[in-house]
Amino acid sequence: MSTIFPREEKAEQIFDRILTNPNACERLKNTFFEAIPSAEESEGAGTDIPGTVFAAALFNAYENKDLSAFLMAVCNNSVFDLLRNSFLIPIRFNDKGVENPVLLTDDKGNLLNEFKNHLYEKKYKMFHKLYEEQDEIPDYQMYMADGFRENHSYTDSGEIVTEKISKHTGILLMFRFPESVKLDINEDRIYAVVWDFLMRLQEELPRALMYYGVRDEEGREKNTATLGIFLPFHHFETKMEKNIEIANGIGLGCREHILAEINRQAGK
Structure with missing residues (x-):
């Protein structure tokens, strides 16, 4: 150009x-x-x-x-910082090897030992009640987590630094794909589906975060295998049960559309 x-x-x-x-x-x-x-x-x-x-x-x-x-x-933002911080693109799980979101509970809803302190006590009581009352959904998990966004800037000497911004504790809803599903597909098309549902999420639940990709401790890039929606308590706790219901509808709808796209590309 x-x-x-x-x-x-x-x-x-x-x-x-x-x-x-x-x-x-x-x-x-x-x-x-x-x-x-x-x-x-x-x-x-x-x-x-x-x-x-x-x-x-x-x-x-x-x-x-x-x-x-x-x-x-x-x-203090790169081009993609601006997009992410405007809630216009989803965030990759553990992008560049940095754990985000940070899970505070295990798969059974129990607070992890390293986070058993007064900072999380009140929020955990709210989370645990919701966890115990949640609907049974296949390949789905609810966690309490810390999530954040990032921006980038320069030091006085011109070096690039990464800063965590808008760090909040909230509820993370994870929508996994069945292990039987092969995800060797057109990633661009899947990303387009994810983006469409991210826009729906922002219309219904402004400032909710959407994550996608594979949770990889080494930060390796892989095809989309997990979707996540993060609801910070700060923005959503007053009507959290209803907000989770809305988020589940969007997350499950996104997963179904991706599965339909997988079947279409496979010629089924």
Whole structure:
């Protein structure tokens, strides 16, 4: 894809000279934010980062056509951070080897030993009551868990750091596929189904998280074999029983559509 404007000749030389001059970098940063209405009043807008870091991110984005490199400098989010944090794409289980969500209970609904402290006591009582009263659904499991989202930014020295944001305790609903089902299929088509149901989830339960993929402790990428919907207590506890019912309908509907797509691709 071509760029909007012709690229300047000898751009790298220009950039290198500017980067050696902190005052020039600061002027460039100030000019950028002066062109954005109310940027100075926007918390976390990037105005507090050093001019040298801002300029380096801008030039790196220009040279490599890497928008994320620049966005991280001005809003602490990569392109995909923005999508995930806008609830526009699902989150992979244990993406890049980082456990997310963190399970606080076992398959029988018991609080794991390492989490038996007062921080979880009240929430666990609520969870356990719901766990005991849940409907019997094949290949389905309910957990109490900690879930979070991420953003990325630069340190003053220009290094990339990952930060956990919006960490909440809640209820995780897991929708697995029968072991007899072979998932060697078109992953793009399955992702399209997951995305459609994510949009339904946001319409019904705004700020619920949807996870997909295989829970892999080593962070390996595999085909979608598990779906998850996470309901933070902070947003959903006042009507949690009803919210779980809605989430189950969406999760089960998504699983059925994926199974139908599997059968279609297999010619059944």
